[in-house]
């Protein structure tokens with residue numbers, strides 16, 4: 716998934732740049748070796764980025780002036796920051812586990828104006844011939860078979876994100 720980092724970073728930096736503007740610090744949870752976090756740290760030099768992933772994943776990785784790698788467990792705790800960002804992490808987990816992760820995200824940004832930013836597939840039903848729908852369903856099947864995860868519809872995202880947060884907003 717690191718291969719899509721450049722493409723996703725450029726879309727986020729262009730189409731929803733306002734979401735990141737004004738943030739002083741951000742934790743990228745489950746960012747792997749941080750391909751996308753490196754792009755962000757370059758695109759937003761004033762933003763201090765922390766990549767939190769399992770110790771064995773980030774061991775020996777070198778950061779930069781505004782990028783730091785931290786080994787840890789998102790089910791235990793997430794470092795405090797203005798924002799927590801998760802891209803294609805929650806689709807690996809059951810609803811119950813997602814709620815545990817999101818509650819730790821909330822704890823990490825527990826002050827006025829803190830943000831939890833999610834990038835995930837949103838499954839829509841545009842008919843069986845639609846390529847986007849087919850790709851979404853393919854990913855759903857892959858997640859279910861390989862790791863007991865799943866892709867979710869907007870209604871499903873909204874339902875359990877509401878369990879953890881006061882405000883839910885979808886930007887497409």
Ligand SMILES: C[S@@+](CC[C@H](N)C(=O)[O-])C[C@H]1O[C@@H](n2cnc3c(N)ncnc32)[C@H](O)[C@@H]1O
Nearest residue numbers: 716717745746747768769787788789790802803
């Ligand atoms: C599907 S990959 C997503 C990678 C990246 N976000 C991307 O979009 O390319 C899930 C990531 O979550 C990390 N991860 C799994 N369990 C974790 C945990 N308990 N705490 C922190 N990170 C975890 C994995 O090591 C992996 O890097």
